[in-house]
Amino acid sequence: MTDRRQFLKAFVLGASASMLAWGGKLAAGPLNRSGKLVAGPAPRTPATAAVRVVSTWDFGVAANRAAWTILGKGGHALDAVELGVQVPESDLKNHSVGKGGYPDRDGHVTLDASIMDADGSCGAVAALEHIEHPISVARRVMERTPHVLLVGEGALQFALEQGFKKQDLLTPEAEQAWHEWLKTAKYNPSINSEVHDYGKGGSTGMPGGVNNHDTIGMLALDAHGKLAGACTTSGMAWKMRGRVGDSPIIGAGLYVDGEVGGATSTGVGEEVIRNAGSFLVVELMRQGRSPHEACKEAVMRIVKKRREASKTLQVGFLAMNRDGEVGAYAIQHGFSYAVCDAKKQDALIPSQSVYTTSYS
Numbered sequence: 001m002t003d004r005r006q007f008l009k010a011f012v013l014g015a016s017a018s019m020l021a022w023g024g025k026l027a028a029g030p031l032n033r034s035g036k037l038v039a040g041p042a043p044r045t046p047a048t049a050a051v052r053v054v055s056t057w058d059f060g061v062a063a064n065r066a067a068w069t070i071l072g073k074g075g076h077a078l079d080a081v082e083l084g085v086q087v088p089e090s091d092l093k094n095h096s097v098g099k100g101g102y103p104d105r106d107g108h109v110t111l112d113a114s115i116m117d118a119d120g121s122c123g124a125v126a127a128l129e130h131i132e133h134p135i136s137v138a139r140r141v142m143e144r145t146p147h148v149l150l151v152g153e154g155a156l157q158f159a160l161e162q163g164f165k166k167q168d169l170l171t172p173e174a175e176q177a178w179h180e181w182l183k184t185a186k187y188n189p190s191i192n193s194e195v196h197d198y199g200k201g202g203s204t205g206m207p208g209g210v211n212n213h214d215t216i217g218m219l220a221l222d223a224h225g226k227l228a229g230a231c232t233t234s235g236m237a238w239k240m241r242g243r244v245g246d247s248p249i250i251g252a253g254l255y256v257d258g259e260v261g262g263a264t265s266t267g268v269g270e271e272v273i274r275n276a277g278s279f280l281v282v283e284l285m286r287q288g289r290s291p292h293e294a295c296k297e298a299v300m301r302i303v304k305k306r307r308e309a310s311k312t313l314q315v316g317f318l319a320m321n322r323d324g325e326v327g328a329y330a331i332q333h334g335f336s337y338a339v340c341d342a343k344k345q346d347a348l349i350p351s352q353s354v355y356t357t358s359y360s
Contacts, residue, residue: 050324052341053080055218056266056316059094060338061346063087067220068340077220077228078117078139085113085135085230088216092171096214099132101234102174105185106241109169112248113138113232118258122148124248125155130166135232137164138248148250152242178238187238215247217254217264219320227322229254229262235269245269251279260286261321263295266335267314271302281319291319292327296352299329303354316351331355 053067054060067084071077089098089111096102103109113134114124123142126149128134137159141150150158160166170178215233222228231254233247246253246269253269255278256262263281265272272278277298284294295317303310316330318337328337328351335351 050341051221051223052320052324052326052339053084053218053220054318054320054326054337054339055084056216056264056318056335056337057214058336058338058348059088059091059097060216060218061340061348062091063216063218064338064340065345067218068345071220071222072342074223076224077222077226078115080220080222081218081228081230082115082135082139084218084220085216085232086133089133089135089232092173095174095177095234095237097216097233098134099169100171100174101169102237103170103178104235104241104243105181105187105238107170107175107178108241109174109234111169111232111234112244113230114248114250114254115139115142115230116228116250116254116256116262117142118227118256120257122250122256124149124250125159126151126244126248127242128152128155128159130156130169131159131164132167132169133164135230137162138230138232149248151244181238185238215245215253215266215269217247217266217318219256219262219264219318221320221322221324225322227256227258227262227320229256229264231264246272246277249273251276253278255279255282257282257286259322261291261319263291263317263319266316266318267331271306271313271315275302275305277302277315277317281317285319285321290327291321291325292329292352295319295327295329299331299354303331311355316353318351329353 051071053064053071055063063084066087067080070080088094092100094100101109110127110129111134112126115138116122121142123138125134125137131137140162217231219229231247235245246265252273254264260282263278265277280298281294284297298317302315310331314332316335318328320326330351330353333353333356336348339347
């Protein structure tokens with residue numbers, strides 16, 4: 001019996017030592033297929049990172065300027081992205097984001113938004129009505145509830161409890177466009193509709209242009225070396241009542257990992273959701289790809305799965321890694337993104353794409 005007890009004691013002590021040694025390896029970094037330790041990301045100090053904010057489309061320029069009023073003074077990325085995307089949310093000429101957004105086929109303006117910090121904290125709202133700044137409600141969800149996503153009437157109830165003011169979001173211009181659409185009630189999203197000049201009519205000739213499937217996604221890196229992201233939209237114009245796209249879905253329209261980088265998406269949300277697009281981009285960067293390479297690979301996965309459909313739809317990804325390196329890629333020609341830092345304030349950069357000429 002004594003020998004057996006001594007054996008068990010020795011076994012337990014040996015196993016514990018092995019587990020501690022194994023745990024040490026896991027703490028230091030992941031293992032490759034051969035069982036060898038792979039070094040994880042090196043610790044970053046603020047001095048090694050570039051303070052920068054990037055966002056999708058040309059309306060991202062004005063959004064970036066607002067974000068820079070915080071970043072340029074050493075403020076935090078989370079505050080910057082919230083303030084930045086509030087600009088298009090309040091822009092009545094922007095028919096794919098916020099208060100000026102086109103309604104669903106029943107005439108309801110519903111808004112989606114998400115926000116995410118470097119440590120994985122996140123919040124989102126979907127199908128929210130009557131609130132001008134869904135991004136701020138999303139932040140309250142993150143900071144004041146145990147949840148990530150609130151939707152519909154529950155999201156509105158929460159917003160009102162938090163002091164947000166209820167208002168009618170259907171503008172006269174958007175209502176006029178909706179009534180014009182009702183004459184035919186044809187649902188035909190247009191590629192890169194968001195690049196049409198506001199107020200000049202889009203590809204369907206409706207008043208105020210056609211922004212029927214877009215969003216603003218923003219990523220920021222602050223002087224403290226912290227990343228944050230935000231994404232907000234009014235979704236597809238004339239969508240089915242209750243439709244929700246990728247923008248409020250963490251891992252689809254937005255994903256941020258402070259040890260790696262962040263990504264956001266634009267275009268047809270259903271395609272992004274099917275591929276967990278922004279999460280995929282961040283994981284590809286974790287594997288060593290640059291932001292541009294990661295965005296391109298994520299786009300190509302959509303194209304390979306949806307070869308014919310991809311000729312008539314747009315999806316684009318925008319990413320920034322933890323050192324401030326930026327990259328983007330899209331299915332269709334025409335996607336652009338805005339960059340703002342200490343050296344350039346209003347840069348608008350055309351993204352590379354699978355198709356150099358749109359099929360639309």
